Structures are given as structure tokens and as C-alpha cells.
Amino acid sequence: xxxxxxxxxxxxxxxxxxxxxxxxxxxxxxxxxxxxxxxxxxxxxxxxxxxxxxxxxxxxxxxxxxxxxxxxxxxxxxxxxxxxxxxxxxxxxxxxxxxxxxxxxxxxxxxxxxxxxxxxxxxxxxxxxxxxxxxxxxxxxxxxxxxxxxxxxxxxxxxxxxxxxxxxxxxxxxxxxxxxxxxxxxxxxxxxxxxxxxxxxxxxxxxxxxxxxxxxxxxxxxxxxxxxxxxxxxxxxxxxxxxxxxxxxxxxxxxxxxxxxxxxxxxxxxxxxxxxx
Amino acid sequence: xxxxxxxxxxxxxxxxxxxxxxxxxxxxxxxxxxxxxxxxxxxxxxxxxxxxxxxxxxxxxxxxxxxxxxxxxxxxxxxxxxxxxxxxxxxxxxxxxxxxxxxxxxxxxxxxxxxxxxxxxxxxxxxxxxxxxxxxxxxxxxxxxxxxxxxxxxxxxxxxxxxxxxxxxxxxxxxxxxxxxxxxxxxxxxxxxxxxxxxxxxxxxxxxxxxxxxxxxxxxxxxxxxxxxxxxxxxxxxxxxxxxxxxxxxxxxxxxxxxxxxxxxxxxxxxxxxxxxxxxxxxxxxxxxxxxxxxxxxxxxxxxxxxxxxxxxxxxxxxxxxxxxxxxxxxxxxxxxxxxxxxxxxxxxxxxxxxxxxxxxxxxxxxxxxxxxxxxxxxxxxxxxxxxxxxxxxxxxxxxxxxxxxxxxxxxxxxxxxxxxxxxxxxxxxxxxxxxxxxxxxxxxxxxxxxxx
Numbered sequence: 001x002x003x004x005x006x007x008x009x010x011x012x013x014x015x016x017x018x019x020x021x022x023x024x025x026x027x028x029x030x031x032x033x034x035x036x037x038x039x040x041x042x043x044x045x046x047x048x049x050x051x052x053x054x055x056x057x058x059x060x061x062x063x064x065x066x067x068x069x070x071x072x073x074x075x076x077x078x079x080x081x082x083x084x085x086x087x088x089x090x091x092x093x094x095x096x097x098x099x100x101x102x103x104x105x106x107x108x109x110x111x112x113x114x115x116x117x118x119x120x121x122x123x124x125x126x127x128x129x130x131x132x133x134x135x136x137x138x139x140x141x142x143x144x145x146x147x148x149x150x151x152x153x154x155x156x157x158x159x160x161x162x163x164x165x166x167x168x169x170x171x172x173x174x175x176x177x178x179x180x181x182x183x184x185x186x187x188x189x190x191x192x193x194x195x196x197x198x199x200x201x202x203x204x205x206x207x208x209x210x211x212x213x214x215x216x217x218x219x220x221x222x223x224x225x226x227x228x229x230x231x232x233x234x235x236x237x238x239x240x241x242x243x244x245x246x247x248x249x250x251x252x253x254x255x256x257x258x259x260x261x262x263x264x265x266x267x268x269x270x271x272x273x274x275x276x277x
Numbered sequence: 278x279x280x281x282x283x284x285x286x287x288x289x290x291x292x293x294x295x296x297x298x299x300x301x302x303x304x305x306x307x308x309x310x311x312x313x314x315x316x317x318x319x320x321x322x323x324x325x326x327x328x329x330x331x332x333x334x335x336x337x338x339x340x341x342x343x344x345x346x347x348x349x350x351x352x353x354x355x356x357x358x359x360x361x362x363x364x365x366x367x368x369x370x371x372x373x374x375x376x377x378x379x380x381x382x383x384x385x386x387x388x389x390x391x392x393x394x395x396x397x398x399x400x401x402x403x404x405x406x407x408x409x410x411x412x413x414x415x416x417x418x419x420x421x422x423x424x425x426x427x428x429x430x431x432x433x434x435x436x437x438x439x440x441x442x443x444x445x446x447x448x449x450x451x452x453x454x455x456x457x458x459x460x461x462x463x464x465x466x467x468x469x470x471x472x473x474x475x476x477x478x479x480x481x482x483x484x485x486x487x488x489x490x491x492x493x494x495x496x497x498x499x500x501x502x503x504x505x506x507x508x509x510x511x512x513x514x515x516x517x518x519x520x521x522x523x524x525x526x527x528x529x530x531x532x533x534x535x536x537x538x539x540x541x542x543x544x545x546x547x548x549x550x551x552x553x554x555x556x557x558x559x560x561x562x563x564x565x566x567x568x569x570x571x572x573x574x575x576x577x578x579x580x581x582x583x584x585x586x587x588x589x590x591x592x593x594x595x596x597x598x599x600x601x602x603x604x605x606x607x608x609x610x611x612x613x614x615x616x617x618x619x620x621x622x623x624x625x626x627x628x629x630x631x632x633x634x635x636x637x638x639x640x641x642x643x644x645x646x647x648x649x650x651x652x653x654x655x656x657x658x659x660x661x662x663x664x665x666x667x668x669x670x671x672x673x674x675x676x677x678x679x680x681x682x683x684x685x686x687x688x689x690x691x692x693x694x695x696x697x698x699x700x701x702x703x704x705x706x707x708x709x710x711x712x713x714x715x716x717x718x719x720x721x722x723x724x725x726x727x728x729x730x
Contacts (some may be wrong), residue, residue, distance in 0.1 A: 032490070035449060041540065043548045044448075069547060073436050082448040083486035182509040217539070217548075220446045220487060221669045222456070222511040223531035229522060234515060239671055253522055256622040264549035271545075 001079045005058060009180050011144045013064050014209050015074050016050070016113060022057035023084045024049075030119040031091030031243055033213070034061070035219040036073065037082040043069040046216045046238075048116035049086070051148075059085075062115035064145070068269040087219045088242045092185070092209065095122050103183040108171050108197050109135045110189020114145060115209055122152045130154035132176045132182075136193075140165035172200045179204045186210075187246060191258065195251035202247050210246035212237045214257060282382025284313040286391050291602035293698020295573050298460040298542050298608065301599060302366075307345075310395040314342040316380060317387050324377035325389060330716035331364075331429075333357040335374060335667040337388055343390060348360050351400040354393065355407040359432025359475060360425065360715065362401060362467045363454060365394025368712045370592050384414075401470045406477055413439035413479075416729055419444065419501040421488045421672050425711045426702030427507035428475060429718035435478035437726055442501075444492070445480045446672075449538060450482050452509055453711070457530070457564065465537070489674035492547075494698070503697045503725045504685060507718060510703035511669040515662055516559070520616025525551065525624035529558065529568040529663035536571050550575060553659035556626065557582045559613060559665030561590040568661050569605050577659065579605055584612040584632045585645050608655075610634070612647065616660055626656040666708050683707065691721035692728075699725055 006018040024034060033048045051060040065071050070115050071078075093100050094206055105124075109117045121131045131152075137143045138157035143158060143165060148155060158166025167174050175185070175197065185208040187197040194210040201208040214237050215227040221239040228235050229250035235241060286295070287303040294301055305313065313441040317339045325335045334353050341350035354361045370376075372392035378386035399405075416439050420427045423445040425510040431441045449455050451468045452641035476482070486492065487597060497504045513528035515521050525598035532550070535541040540546035554577065573579040581600070583590060586609050590597055603605070631651035634643040668685055679687040686693055686700045691698050701717025703709055 013395075024485065027491060041547055043539070057354060059388070082485050083445065084448070084487060087487055088490075111631060139649050217531060217534050218456075220511070221671055222513070223534050224513045224528040225531050226513070227515075227522065234522065240670075255623070257522065257524060259621070261549045261551060268547060268549055 001081060002083050003079055004076055006060075007074070007076055010062070011142060014144055015065070016060060016062050017073070017075070017076070018058050018060045018078065019083055021059050022055055022085055024059055024083065025054060025057060028059070028086040029090030030118070030123045032086035032088050032093045033116075033219075033242060034059070034085030034087060036061070036080055036081055038069070038076050038080055040081050041276055042072060042081065044082075044217055044219065045069050045073070046087075046213065046219055048211070048213070050115040050118055051122075062112055064112055067078075067265045068272040072270070084219070088238055089240075091120050092188070093184070093245055094120055096178070097111065097124060097127050097129065100105070100113060100129075101186070104181055105129070105131055106182040106185050106187075107131060107133045107173070108185060108187040109133065110173055110187075111137050111142060111194035111220060112144070113187075113189030113193070114149060117186070118145060118149050119151070120186070121149065125152045126153055134159065134171050136160065136166075136171035136174070138162065154270075156179045167200055170196065172196050176200055179206055182206060185210070191254050193242060194246060194253075198243060198246040198251070208246040209243050211243045212241050212249065212254065214254065215260060228257075279719040281380075282304050282390075283316065283385035283388045286311045286388070288599075291599075291604070292331045294461065295570075295603035296573055296576075300464050302462050303697065304398055304619070305391055305395040308533050310342055310392060311345070313388050313392060314339045317343075319338055319380060320379055323712045324379065325374040325387075326584055328374040328377035329357075330373065330712050331357045331719055333374075333393070338396060339387070339389075339392060347396055347399045347403070348405055350396045351405050352407065354396055356419055358715065360471045361393050362397035363425070364464065364712060364715070365390050365392075365397050365694050366463050366467070367458060369710060371594065373712070383651065383692040398467075401467070403479065405475065407436065408437055410478065414438040414439065416440065416502045417442070417500070418503045418505065419497040420505045420507060421494070421497070422452060422507040422509060423450035423472075423482055424507055424702065424714065425454060425508050425712035426509070426718035426721075427452070427505065428472065429715040430507065430701070431480045431718075432475050432478065433719055434725065435475065435480050435721035437722070439725075441480045443480060444486045444488050444497075445482060445484050446487045447538065448484055450484065451585060452507075456534045459533065459537055460542075460569050461570070461574070462567065490671070494673055494676040494695075497642065498695060501697075502729055503699065504697065505698035505718070505721050505725065506672065506693070507702045507706060507714070508669060508672045508704045509714070510666045511706040512667040513662065514667060515611070516664065518613065518615055520618050520624075521662075523618045523624045523659055523660075524621050526616055526660045526662065527551070527554070529560070529564045529661050532568050532571065532661050533564070542575060551659060553577050555657045556580065556659035556661060557608070557613070557655070557657050557659070558661040558663050559583075560665070561585065561592055562665065563592045563596055564593045564662060564665075565663035566600050568663050570600055570603060572659075572661070573605055580608050580657075581605060582608045582611050582613065582629070584610065585643075586610055586634060587645070589634075613660070614647075614652070624658050625658055626654050627657055627660060628652055667702075668704050668707070670704075691717060691724050697728070
């Protein structure tokens with residue numbers, strides 16, 4: 001059991017959970033993720049680490065309710081059954097910041113994709129780097145943790161589909177205007193958003209790293225559920241990723257593989273709702 | 278009865294058991310165990326002991342059964358094995374101890390595995406603890422992985438007075454015993470009991486710790502008197518054929534993990550198993566049998582597809598027989614060359630070729646080749662790859678431990694290239710059996726004890 005300090009709703013569909021987990025924190029470098037189990041019989045769900053506090057020995061996670069398991073997670077009060085990490089590889093810039101000293105870096109976040117991006121920007125700011133962020137969502141009230149990200153960025157631009165905040169349009173519209181300013185781009189968000197960013201940056205030959213978030217079970221390389229096609233070869237997001245060169249990822253396949261258990265998951269969710277009502 | 282026939286263990290009716298996950302074999306009664314024990318000839322030079330990878334004093338524990346002294350039988354087992362309830366069930370005895378049994382020349386060998394299981398199950402029922410314990414010596418050993426090699430190493434070290442801490446990445450201990458081998462062959466309660474008996478010896482298990490990420494091998498090496506690496510062979514192999522990324526193509530590891538570790542076979546399980554009508558499991562080993570028999574129990578029409586023939590099936594004979602009794606269909610001498618999919622990337626079938634075996638070459642091995650023009654399609658909506666697994670060296674990240682050209686951990690005996698670091702099991706040999714991993718764990722414990730004394 002792991003102690004939960006906080007588990008609260010931060011937007012219409014997002015939750016923030018803070019857990020005491022010093023063992024995860026000790027060697028964590030942004031880009032890595034954890035797997036959590038709400039209760040002993042729960043599913044294992046991969047989540048990216050959003051924030052960390054070395055003094056308190058805590059990590060924070062942001063998640064959205066997308067099915068029975070995340071809904072169950074949102075009901076947890078004092079402790080969760082399991083949290084394992086850090087898993088996967090660190091972001092390559094955070095791992096070796098000195099290699100990027102003279103590079104202009106831009107982060108592009110789509111929706112809750114801001115959650116894994118925030119710790120990277122924070123980590124790099126702590127090491128003296130100036131990072132620009134482009135942050136988009138469907139509408140203004142889905143732009144979460146704005147106050148937090150604004151404290152660590154050099155410049156930030158917003159985009160919303162309906163124009164309720166920042167530029168009306170997509171993150172790609174904002175990125176295209178200043179694309180020549182940058183040497184490397186890190187894009188994290190829904191698969192379709194990462195695909196669109198990569199389609200654009202390919203045109204401008206801007207190297208782009210994406211973070212894949214496929215289905216996973218163990219998260220340690222054992223099951224192969226998380227396989228993605230990168231440069232025509234199968235790669236396991238859990239141990240080979242989760243970050244890959246976005247220009248080499250087969251996003252169409254990734255989109256289809258997200259739906260493998262769609263029917264079964266909806267059944268489980270319906271079962272759970274029936275049981276709770 | 279002339280004593281040439283063994284007492285067969287009772288099993289659940291095939292047509293009932295292929296719909297549930299309860300254990301297939303029901304175990305011996307006291308009467309059956311005694312009768313079987315009485316068949317033992319107590320050879321002066323017991324060949325069976327030589328055949329046992331961990332050299333259990335087989336005639337002695339069988340003699341104790343005859344005397345109805347089950348505690349004594351258990352103590353004899355405990356001298357050589359930390360997991361008798363597991364070994365009694367999943368060891369390939371027919372190739373080991375039982376293969377050497379003199380009784381086997383004229384009739385059936387003594388059912389050593391069944392007797393071992395009987396003693397171990399009685400020990401669990403009666404809460405026996407092993408009485409072979411040494412005083413704590415203040416020395417610390419870290420073990421990476423809680424599978425068969427790690428557990429067996431831990432047991433021997435704990436009994437010898439060492440403080441043992443096991444690091445496990447999953448939320449349950451047991452490695453392949455927990456995530457891989459299904460309930461109907463090895464009930465998880467039995468595995469838990471065996472692990473509990475190690476905990477009673479003072480073994481500590483740290484779950485949810487990914488060594489290599491949360492803590493490194495180098496750190497463990499510095500903080501302990503010795504380290505044992507038993508990380509197994511966990512990385513599933515795929516064929517590399519077209520369509521393998523389809524929704525509906527899984528590794529056997531994924532299917533088994535969802536079913537066993539996550540309890541996916543239970544109706545109210547929170548971890549889903551993909552619905553399917555007809556599945557092909559590709560491969561012919563024990564893992565393939567476990568996967569296909571599990572799928573059958575979920576109500577799926579389940580087939581084995583294997584590129585060689587019946588004779589060449591690498592699975593234990595008993596598993597193949599059990600599978601057949603349960604209605605598993607064997608499509609032999611066939612090999613998929615392409616997975617067929619619909620627009621949504623769901624599996625609709627496979628393109629398959631017939632295979633033929635060549636005459637044995639000089640090494641006695643028969644090659645297998647596709648028959649030209651034999652391509653045909655089969656329908657199915659699930660394909661499970663049970664092609665074996667490779668080593669997973671995640672735990673070794675940031676360490677400069679020597680790896681062989683076969684991508685296995687290099688060892689001399691069980692000693693790796695690093696000081697005070699030992700390794701054994703599948704991470705050293707490539708995918709093998711539970712008992713060979715246990716043997717390696719035992720051997721490492723012995724070498725660690727020698728080194729630290």
C-alpha cells in the first residue's frame with residue numbers, strides 16, 4: 001500500500017493524485033512513467049509523472065477518466081495498492097541536457113499532454129534552460145495547470161479549437177508560424193495531435209520527439225501489448241520508449257491499436273456503473 | 278496387480294475441466310500415496326537421485342511416506358528444494374528422476390512427482406515448517422527477480438543464516454509461477470504458500486521495484502555482500518510476418534499475464550481478455566499448451582498450430598495429452614506466413630503453408646521446409662504467438678556486466694563478470710524449465726556461501 005496525500009478533480013475530466021513514493025523519486029528523470037493499481041484486483045494502468053517533490057518524497061500524477069479503471073482510481077482516498085516506477089527511458093534532453101546547450105527547444109502539448117511536459121520543462125529550467133511551450137486544447141477550461149507551466153517556461157503560446165483562449169485553431173497553426181526558430185520539438189498529447197505535429201515538422205525537417213501511450217499490462221517488457229511500429233520495426237513502448245523519433249512512428253497503426261479492448265472495456269465500465277448504482 | 282503399474286493420479290473430467298480453471302490433477306489420498314510408495318525398490322545406488330537436478334534424496338522421502346511420517350518426508354525434501362509443491366506439479370519428471378527409475382524398465386516408473394506433490398501439499402495443510410535453519414550470520418544478499426531461480430536461491434541462503442531481500446518488479450511474487458503457469462496446472466494458492474514458507478525463513482520481498490530504474494545493480498552490489506540475478510527470459514518473440522501488429526494478435530505472455538496475474542478469467546475481473554470465437558496458438562511448447570488450454574476454458578475454439586509434427590512437440594507429453602482430452606485441436610506441420618486483417622486492423626484469418634520434415638541430417642535433427650504451392654487461408658479472430666522468449670536485461674541498465682553474444686548473462690559457474698554478483702536461470706541459459714532455474718538458484722546459493730565464508 002502507498003499513501004495518497006491528494007486525489008482531486010482539477011478540471012471537468014482531469015484528476016490530480018499525489019502519492020508518497022520516495023523509491024520512485026530517487027532516480028526519476030522526466031520522460032519516465034509509472035504503473036498504478038488502485039486496489040488489489042484493479043487493472044494496471046500506465047500514467048506519466050506530472051510533478052515531483054524531493055523534500056516531501058512525493059510524485060504527482062494527472063489522469064483523465066476514460067474507463068472503469070480510471071474512474072475507480074478517482075474514488076481512491078487514502079492509499080493505493082501499487083505504484084511501480086520509474087519505468088521506461090528518460091526524455092533524451094533531460095537525460096543529457098549538456099548535449100542541447102546551444103539548441104532552441106520547443107515543447108508542444110495537446111490537452112493532458114501538458115502533464116508529462118511540465119516536469120521536463122521544470123527539470124530543464126532548474127538547470128538553466130529557456131524553454132518555449134505551445135499548449136493547445138479544445139477550449140479554455142481544458143487548459144489545466146496553466147499557472148504551474150507559466151512559472152517554468154520562457155515563452156508560452158496557447159491555442160484552442162473554439163478560440164476561447166489564445167489563438168483560435170490548433171497547436172500546429174501556432175507552431176508553423178515560428179517553426180524556423182527551433183532545432184528540436186517535443187510533442188506530447190493525443191495520438192492524432194502528435195501525428196499532425198509530425199506531419200508538419202517533417203515538412204520543415206524539424207526533429208520531433210513524441211511520447212507514446214499505448215495499452216500496457218506489466219510495463220517491464222514482458223507482454224508486448226504496447227508494441228508500436230517505429231521505422232517499420234516493432235518496439236515496446238515500455239522498455240524501448242516511451243519516447244520515439246516522431247518521424248519514424250506509424251501513427252495510423254497506433255490509433256488502431258488503442259482500440260483493441262474498446263468493446264471489452266466498455267462492457268467492464270457498464271458493469272461497474274450498474275454495480276455502483 | 279504385479280506392481281508394474283503406477284497409481285495414476287485422479288483428474289477432473291476433461292469435459293468439465295475444459296470449462297473451469299480448477300486444478301486438473303486432484304492429488305493422491307494417503308492410501309494411494311502409501312501404495313505408490315510401496316512400489317519403490319530402494320535401490321542401493323538410486324539412479325533417480327542422479328536424475329534430479331537438485332538431487333533430492335528420493336528413496337528416503339519415499340520410505341518416510343511408507344512409514345506414514347510425512348513430516349520427516351517433508352524435511353528430507355526441504356534439504357534439497359524450497360518449492361516442493363511447485364516441483365511436484367511442473368517438473369518434467371518423465372525426463373528426469375522418473376526416467377532413471379529401475380521400475381521403468383519393466384513397467385511404470387515410480388510416480389515420484391506425484392509423491393513429492395503429496396508430501397508438499399500435506400505440509401501446507403498441516404503447516405509444517407522446515408526444521409533445517411542456521412543462526413543469522415549478519416550477511417546480506419540481494420536477489421533480483423522472485424521467479425523459481427530467485428526463490429530457490431533465497432531459500433537456501435535463508436536456511437544458511439543469510440539476510441535475503443528479493444526485488445520484484447510486479448505486484449506479486451513468483452515470476453513465471455505467478456504470471457505464466459495457469460491456475461489449472463499450478464494453483465496460485467500453492468505458489469503463495471510456498472512463498473510464505475520462505476518469508477517464514479526471514480526472506481523479505483520488495484514488490485513493485487524495477488531494478489535498473491529505481492535502483493541499479495551497482496547500488497545493490499555496494500549495499501550487499503552478494504547479489505543474485507534471476508531475471509528470467511521475459512521478452513516475448515514475434516514472427517516478423519505481415520499483419521502481426523493487428524488487434525487480436527497477442528504474445529502468449531500477454532494472454533497468460535492477463536489471465537493469471539490479473540485474474541482475467543474471472544467474470545468480475547477488472548482486466549479484460551479480448552473476446553474471440555476461434556484462436557490459433559502458434560508454437561508447440563509448454564507455454565503454447567498453457568495458452569491454448571486457457572483460451573479453451575474461456576469458451577474459445579482453440580487450436581495449436583505447429584510447424585513440425587507430433588513427435589517434435591517440445592511440450593511435456595502429459596500436457597499434450599491433457600490438451601487433447603480437453604478438445605484442443607492440433608494443426609501440425611503448418612506455419613502461418615501472413616495475418617489477414619479487415620479495415621479496422623482486426624484479425625480475420627491467416628495465410629498458412631504446409632510444412633514437411635526432411636530426413637534427419639548428420640546431427641540427427643530433421644529440418645522443416647514449406648511445401649511450395651500449399652498456401653491456403655484459415656479463418657480465426659485471434660492469434661497467439663508462443664514462440665519462446667528472450668532475455669530481458671532491463672534490470673542490468675547502467676551496469677557493465679558482461680553479456681554473451683547470445684545476449685545472455687555471462688557466468689563462470691554462477692559467478693558473473695562483476696565482483697560478488699551471481700546469476701542463474703533463464704537469464705543465463707535462455708528460456709528453459711522451472712526446475713533448471715531452481716537448480717541454478719541452488720548452485721548460486723552454494724557458491725555465494727563458499728565465497729562469503
